Amino acid sequence: MPDSVADMGEFALIDAVTARFPQGRPVLLGPGDDAAVLAVPDGRVVVTTDMLVEGRHFRRDWSGPRDVGRKAAAQNLSDVAAMGARPTAITVSLAAPADLDTGWALEFADGLREECDRVGASVIGGDMVGAEMVVVSVTALGDLEGRQAVLRAGARNGDVVAVCGRLGWAEAGLKVLSRGFRSPRALVEAHRCPDVPYDAGPEAADMGATAMCDVSDGLLADVGHIAERSGVRVDIRLSELGVDEPVREIAGVLGADPVAWVLTGGDDNALVATFPAETALPERWRVIGRVEAGSGVLVDGEPYAGPSGHTHFS
Amino acid sequence: MPDSVADMGEFALIDAVTARFPQGRPVLLGPGDDAAVLAVPDGRVVVTTDMLVEGRHFRRDWSGPRDVGRKAAAQNLSDVAAMGARPTAITVSLAAPADLDTGWALEFADGLREECDRVGASVIGGDMVGAEMVVVSVTALGDLEGRQAVLRAGARNGDVVAVCGRLGWAEAGLKVLSRGFRSPRALVEAHRCPDVPYDAGPEAADMGATAMCDVSDGLLADVGHIAERSGVRVDIRLSELGVDEPVREIAGVLGADPVAWVLTGGDDNALVATFPAETALPERWRVIGRVEAGSGVLVDGEPYAGPSGHTHFS
Known part of the structure; x- marks a missing residue:
């Protein structure tokens, strides 16, 4: 296995990462095309996004790649849950230095999957680009399953x-x-x-x-x-x-x-x-x-x- | 208006940016809560994501903030169109240095809106974080309107x-x-x-x-x-x-x-x-x-x- 993500190349790395992501039932089309297609039987989809920057939201000497993957997924899946919805899928963008260890990227992917597995969500798409530091952006989607969304507005005197x-x-x-x-x-x-x-x-x-x-x-x-x-x-x-x-x-x-x-x-x-x-x-x-x-x-x-x-x- | 995004503060900046994004009809809940809610009458949603990094995908001395906003939106909206779908919404994460001009961030938002307006899509959510450089991550959603998705696979001898x-x-x-x-x-x-x-x-x-x-x-x-x-x-x-x-x-x-x-x-x-x-x-x-x-x-x-x-x- 090549040492760095640059040695491995973008497409080979994407293939290796994608192979780590099993696709759940609502995924009509998973990673690998211009876009994914997700079944949304409820007729409404919950959408949220969050970005993590190395040195601000995590340090690579304090958190392993699996932790960073899990945390990036968790922050977004949590926002979906906070609407009263069940998370169904995430997309992930990873910016990383060219000399980033291939193993880091793959374990990061394992972390994403591990956290998604906790709620039955799938990693349905993503992007990988070069940068001076690691930046992770996740978007999570969810299913209200017929429920009304619970907003921040709505608390009443006496609650x-x-x-x-x-x-x-x-x-x-x-x-x-x-x-x-x-x-x-x-x-x-x-x-x-x-x-x-x-x-x-x-x-x-x-x-x-x-x-x-x-x-x-x-x-x-x-x-x-x-x-x-x-x-x-x-x-x-x-x-x-x-x-x-x-x-x-x-x-x-x-x-x-x-x-x-x-x-x-x-x-x-x-x-x-x-x-x-x-x-x-x-x-x-x-x-x-x-x-x-x-x-x-x-x-x-x-x-x-x-x-x-x-x-x-x- | 404060000079830098750090002077202005995260929440004030998010409010100012969000005010620039009108919400289209399918948006049941726009920016400002833990997540947005989008109507998906087709029962399937098309999802794609792309990241742009300063110095790799654009240079701030070559492209203005409106250009970067438009390009970040366009790259993703284009992927939705390439499935045979109509783009309906995007989410946007922006990592930026603390000394970034507030005007840059607001014009970047204008660029996002301008490109979304071309297809009738709405900016339904996002995130803003600090970083050493500008990194933009966009996720776009789309509606197949009853069409079958057009994949990369499917070309036949004689086409x-x-x-x-x-x-x-x-x-x-x-x-x-x-x-x-x-x-x-x-x-x-x-x-x-x-x-x-x-x-x-x-x-x-x-x-x-x-x-x-x-x-x-x-x-x-x-x-x-x-x-x-x-x-x-x-x-x-x-x-x-x-x-x-x-x-x-x-x-x-x-x-x-x-x-x-x-x-x-x-x-x-x-x-x-x-x-x-x-x-x-x-x-x-x-x-x-x-x-x-x-x-x-x-x-x-x-x-x-x-x-x-x-x-x-x-």
Whole structure:
């Protein structure tokens, strides 16, 4: 096998990568033509896209190719789930230096497939180009299966706010890596790729969620989007929110505030949704706050004083 | 208005860009949520993606932001047309340096819209991230409107090969710019953004095209894809192919071989298709060769000796 993607050549590499992607039933035409064709029996398709840049969203010395592939897929599949839809397919563009190891590209492809396999989605197309750094762009498609899409707008005064998934883990993992450590492993792995509760998205829609989004910018920032779009205020209760044990522990070791990580850390791709107060929520949906009249996001009734979320151009 | 995208901030910039994108009828939910929702009455959606990297696919001193936006859209919309489908929507990811001029980003958005307007497509979503260079990734979606998709496979011995659109223009424009010139303007503009005959794609499908693809890598390379997938040989006839006058003229000035540009130049996004020999083709579809038994691509019955197409990792 040639050492670098340049040695191997674009077409041979595309063939090798494509061979790693089995095609699911809705794929009427997979990779290899000008475009793919996907069956959309619902008559509506959910579409989202996200880009990851080396040095900003991942480092190749902190994340392996499989992690980067999984994360790139997960971020987008998660956005589909956050609409109440089931992810069906992704397309992937990879920009990479000519001297990138062929093995890196192939393991990256394995990561894409692995994450797609978790939801039964197929990798139906892509592009590979040269660049000075690795840039990954994924577009994910999904099927609402007859459900109404759950938007960010729709939360109502009196609703409860609930979360499914992890908060603060990816941020804790990032801080661990930043200090030069490689453990605790669970946190480091949470930074490398989120563990997304995909099926909780359609589940929330079926339970009558009034608004939903995934937590990619940080809980306060993303709940802020729901509050703004819905024209309501959200009050997060710290006593209900809690901090998961591994996050609390490492924050103690590093002398950091774990609550700040839980409130503002991004990249865990938990799902946050609002529900009518009387909704009987399954255990994995933890109520963490209430929707009130007003605007903005409060924490225990007060504006949060710490840093809030991150900006992608900083 | 702030000078740089970093000054303006991610969310304000996204709002300003999004305001430039009117949403067409099939868009059930446009930009601004976790994902968009697009109506797909046909029950099948065509999907394709392409990435453009600064310094590889465009130079910011040779192409303005509107050109880059138009070209990024055009390359993808063209792939949709090459399936015999009508483009309906695109998503766009833009990686850009923090000091990128806000005006650049907004004019880039105008270019996306301008090209989408040519086919009635909408910009339904996107992402903006920081990077050392400008990288654009577009995914385009399309509607087959009941047609059968026209694949690269399907050309049959005895078919004619026909082209709709320009060949060699973008390559001539690139050579002009490479020599430090800014004219002839028509050629330079052809490099900056192709003039794609979008509606010729569905037209070809309706006329019974047996195979089709768009010419993005160069005529010989792309016809080669059809030959390979279809298990046939294609013989291109130079006397039928011809060279457009502006291309011939500037080749004379630069001491270059215009036929090489026509045969191997990329980025014009003409459509090349094969049809049963008895098909009555409209004037804009020029017959340039024949499908024969065998394999590979010949030019006037001989293997072509010049350079053939380009590779993206070189």
